Amino acid sequence: MEQLLRKLCNAKGVSGNESNVASLIKKEMKGVADSIESDSIGNVMMTKKGTRPGPTMLISAHMDEVGGMVRYIDEKGFIFFDSIGHQSPSELLGSRVHIGPSVTGIIQIRDIPKNEKLELKDLYIDVGAKNKEDLEDLNIKIGSPITRMPSFEKLLGSRYVSKSFDNRAGLCAMLEAFQKVISFPGTLIAVASSQEEVGTRGAKVAAQMQKPDIAIAVDVTFAYDTPQKKEARDINTVLGGGPAMTLKDDKYILSPKMREFIEGIAKSHKITLQYDISKGGTDASPIHTANGGIPTVALLIPLRYMHTGNEIIDINDIKSLIDLLVAIIEEADTYEY
Amino acid sequence: MTSLFEYLKILTEQSGVPGHEHNVSDAILKICDFTSHMTDPMGNLICIKEADKNAPTILLDAHMDEIGGLVRHIDDDGYIFLEPICKIDPRIMTGKQALINGKKELIGTIGVPPPHICKENKIPKFQDLPIDTGLAKEELERFVRIGDPVTFHSPLRSLGGTKICSKALDNRAGCAVLCHLSKIIDSQYNIAFLFSSQEEVGARGVQSAIALCSPVFAISIDATHGDMKGVDKNKTRVLGSGPIIGVGPNIHNTISDRLRKIAERKNISHTIKAYPAATPTNLRTIQESGVPGALLSLPVRYMHTPSEVADIRDMEASAMLLKSFISSLDAPFLEEFSCY
Amino acid sequence: MLLKELSNARGIAGYENDVRSIIKDNILDYCDKMRTDAMGNLYATQSGSGPSICLLAHMDEVGMMATAIEENGIIDFDTVGGIRDDLLPGAVVSIGEKRLSGVVGFPPLHLQSKEKKDSPVKKSELRIDCGDIGPEDVQIGDMITFETSFRSQGDIYMGKAFDDRIGCVCLIEMLKAQLGIPITCIFTVQEEIGTRGAMVARTKVNCDYAIACEGTFALDFPGLAKEERMPVMGNGPAITISDNTLIADKLLRESIEAAAYENDIPYQYKKPFAGGTDAGAFHLENGTPSGVIATACRYIHSPCAVASKKDINYTSKLIMAASLRLVEGI
16 A cells, blocks of 8 residues: 555646546556546546445545646746645745656745745746756746655654645545455445646536435545644644544535444444544535535545645554445445435 | 414524534424425425426525534533634624534533623634533533534514514524415415525535426525614615515526516515625525526524524515415416526 | 522612512511611511621622613613623613513624724624614613523523522522521622612621622633632632622631531632622621622623532532521631
């Protein structure tokens, strides 16, 4: 599993440019799925038939990552860019990025007056070019995608650091669970969805097209166990505390019935669940309102330093999420539809 | 009048924050006896008064949910802290009572230190407001867990004249109108009563429900602002002046015109309100789903506080108007929608 | 239940009639002498031998008064007694003799300017809305009280006016116990606006000791630091060392503490130099040794206070025990 996670994290896939991740998934899942298809918005859909009749379950994990796009190249070959997905300019400053497939650059800042707020427009990328023409030779042009440098590494114990754990960690859990399940009811559709970071666009299309009876969104959420974030009164999702189930975010509210269902399964399989109440949204938001309403749950992996180049996760959370996903898929027909 | 008041009493008692409307839909089913009904995964309740299988369906919509919060944290002393589900003014919370709807219904009070100790007058943060049930943490956790819904506790009361006061009149008042209407109408068309969920968080319920009904057109009934001291009169409508018929790009003229004509013909007092932009109601989503719609609003004072005030005459008049409107429907009218 | 009846009864300063008649009905059979004075204070005396003790509890509660009737059932009001402005918006109130319901209206966020949204609540901007009323329904000067129904939940009671209907209940129970000692229970008026009833009452009686029985604040509030949380609800009666009107007589206080100790009654101290009671007025007459025993309630002076059943019981017990001990001699 660590190998798959490493490969997924190191792949490049800014929202709208997920083809590298998509082909990696297709390669890895060959022979596992009954069918693998892509759609026009970029989703990859893997289908597996169950061993007995039952509901159609859709699991969605987005495969895109936050990144950037070349906006302007000046005469000297410095590259100005826009952010895709929300990122903090101060965190971007000084980090290493890849433009296109493999051109390395570093993010620097043009001179701004003291005390002025750092804004994205003041940042540029230096690839060591002497002039604009150097870049044309490398096929870097306006619109070229920018991603962080691959940085997958093991930390102490069961923790890992990398770019794009949001949401390759979730994607990895979904793919592993998809591989593992053998005896289950109905049909399983695993969707590696596109364009989540820019407004859960891929999942919306997938839910409308696939018309599932029940759905799971797999994603990551904030772990509030770091020094600057600790606030006693918040729901304290911590690293290593197990998968977190969203009770409410800005665009989705968990139904009491689904809560009972998931809690029941987690309990009988002795999987510790955490709860999540957060800002923002996940693929659960477009899925749960699609098609006359689809019973949907969002299961999230706790993660520190979201949308930075050094996100940290605990691999045990992924493992227990895989166990939970497998259990839910196998018992999908026990939900009262 | 009496039946409307009784319905309202039952309906406003129920706790129903977005995503947790089952108490309200259960109460509606107890009040009305529909021939068939269904609920969907979003928590919508769809009740059909069927005339003929092949007849067109007309949708009447009122949302069931109310503002409130979810239990986010229980501290060591047994105080409950909330996560708001929609935007709630923290200034109206202090000194009020809350209904915590866990395994057992509990009442809590949202207290502040007494004036002897604390004279400062500062706007609190919603997340910092403590709800006190008087129960110790261990006992409390037997009944309440994180994620349980919380609403105001504010039973229905009569004020002077025909005015009433309660929490959640937005939009249990609309639900009560539909309950009342379901008992008095008779139509050659199928009438779908949609008691929708999750309106307060952005019309999420109606989005999925509309697909299940496929109506010819829809009328949404919701609360809007009543006249209040110190508020621009143009932005509000006087309580007791009857239902408010909305006009604007979000609303299909054919229906709103017909509603106005019928109100005039039947001498039902009413007012008109213009919505130059999208209406902040379910209607917007209904229109975006490709279903022509109209909006009937009830004036409610002090919206989204524990003590909303409405006039029961407005609800009666709305039911009368809808009844007359529906009995006036005929085939030429239903065909008119697509003719411009 | 007595506390329920008294908590639901209405009586701001100067309008204590309802409360007084409930108390009268309950104590009539238990006192040797009962009288009222021109101010409205109610005196109930039991005779006996030994030093005499005055027990004080006030009948009034914090509330509001109608100051102007505007058009369409809108009433301007002012508070009577200390109520924080921020407790008022959205509160349901009961107005006048007819007990009309009204609400303190507060416009929704949708219709407020940015400036208004960010400013704290000011009492002067609030009005009470009581629907369609006639000219006879509400008069200027009508009493307005919070409309809160008393309830019991687990180990606690919730309701309004626990300050000082809890004290009234304790005194009534004292009378009912008929301990055979010389006591005068004084149910005072107008405490919340400056212990005015007690100022008159102190001239009408002669006593060797005075003890006020109160429903005071509990400070176990989440925002407050642990060391500031005194008293705490559930930790037994709160004994006053000093407040803004009184430094409790040391011997009297020690006697109360000794009585608590001897009778296994837990007790705690009230935060010094905060609030004031009728005992403050009493000790200024002839220097009568005075003290205060109180039940610590959360959120007094608000529409809904919370008090522990155990604490109320202990407070009542402690008043009896302390009185007996005083009569036996310090």
